[in-house]
Amino acid sequence: MDIRSLLNGPLKIRHLVLVLTIAEQGSIVSAARHLYITQPVVSRGLREVEEALGAPLFERGARGVRLTPYAEVFVDHARAVVGHLKQATQHIAELADATAGSVTIGTYVAGGNLLVPKAIALLKQQRPHVSIHVHEATPDRLVNGLVTGEIDVVVGRLTAQHGEPELQQAALYHEPMEVVARVGHPVLDLGPTTLADLRNYPWVMPIAQTALRGELERAFARDGLELPEQQVDCSSTLTLRAIVAETDFLALQPHTIGAADPLLRIVDARIKGIGQTVGVTTLPDRLPSPAVALMLQCIEKVATDIRKTLPAAIRKQTRPVGTPGMP
Template identity: 60%
Template sequence: MDTRALLNGQLKLRHFVLALTIAEHGSIVRAAEHLFVTQPVISRALRELEQLLGVPLFERGARGVSPTVFAEVFLEHARAIVGHVQQAKEHIDELADATRGEVTVGTYVAGGNLLLPRAIAWLKRERPHLVVRVREATPDRLRSSLVSGDVDLVVGRLTPQRGDTPLRQIALYHEPFRIVARAGHPLFQQGRPELATLREHPWVLPVGQTALRGEFLEAFARERIAPPVEQVECSSPMTIRTMVAETDFLAIVPHTVASSDPLLRMVDLPLEAVGQTVGVTMLDDRTATPSTAFMLSALEQAAAGIRDSLRDSTPFANAGATP
């Protein structure tokens, strides 16, 4: 495409929004409904965009449309462009009224149980009119939301980053995972347990293809012990908690969860190599809005208290660890 098209107004922001909406909904009809326009308007704008780019973006089928290989590349850049524009608007709004603003935080299992609630409480005390939105999703979906600007920062377990998107990670604290059971579990009548005996109990385990699942299995492999026979895979903290509290299942949870839940009791068998570094992930090439910067300060304040409590209660935790 001739770059002069960017100056003469042929390629417009609505084209980027249009392509993203069609890809999200997989249908021109549903995209039109979402944008409150008619189907012919969407179809005409899509034809304009494909003519400007000189390639087809979507393949039409009986059940809707699917992105072409050209669309996959275009959509990645479209998310970044729309995200930058959204953030620019938010930044300007906050500068116009310094007492207000909004920030959207993405989170998943780690970080959502203690760090984020404490940070939000601290933030609201200091800036009560700031609107905080929390979005929970899988790490890969949150990464896409970061790029698109739907999420300002992500709180959770830090993992090695893949792909070309420049991300900045800030480690806040490191904590071990602990084995937990219900208070009346039979194993507490058997003295200090060993890993070989624990494998005979039913377990709620992290889902496959996760770092935590790999660390758990490696702990057994180092002792040359086969993993537990009876397993249930689960990523829902509430489901895990209920299963452990009401049955004889065992599970591994972050130390901050294990030590603060009255329905769970920690098994006296530390898994020293099973842990997580909790922190913040942000886009490296995007300037944080004042509200985002304020949320980051709140997270650092909350993390300082968690580091202190971990230091007092377990020998495994250390601040500033790398993922």
């Protein structure tokens, strides 16, 4: 395949969008419906891409299509290209109107209750006409949105990324994860507790395949304990809060959430090995728009104020603001 003839010839942006849509929808028919075009147009466009690349991208089957190894590589790069174009369009629009702009923030638990709302309020004081969107989702979905350009910045717990494009992560502050219970929960009368004590109560557990779930499972294993017999897996912050506030379920929550929620109390039980560094995640090769750059400044300002409210022992664990890389 001659890369010069490929770029100067048949491959167009519409082809990238077409392949991404087929991969996301899982079939030619669904892709055509999603793009409001006919099935023959989709099939012809896909054939053009495969001929240009000299490789098959999808295997057709009775239940739809399946990505070939060639498609898995191509889709990752196509997603990044389309994401860059979306960001470029937004950046140009903001330069044309310095008073406006748009910022999309992705968050998941950490930072969502205090850091993000306060940063938004601070930005609105300076740029009231900036449009702000907040998406709450699991970390893997947030990273995917970051790559596709649907999300500008992810705010939350910094965790190692495997099999993802290079990310730029900046630590803001460190805080422990606390066991929380409702006001008046009988566990609060026990004083200092161990995991063996807490295992006797029902738990709202982090969903599988998250870093927090793995850390909690390892904590129980270190103490030679099985996981609680009664448990509910939950990824919704609001649902978790409602369950804990209304029942005898226990759950792990960031220190700032447990300390600020009037319906919850922090249980006297520090679990070793479970803490989190809250920070921001962006793509290093994507220039932030003026509105996004201002939002990042507001996030850092609010994080500085939050660090001052944390206990001294916790503040010492926080790396300097803006330090890229993993905690």
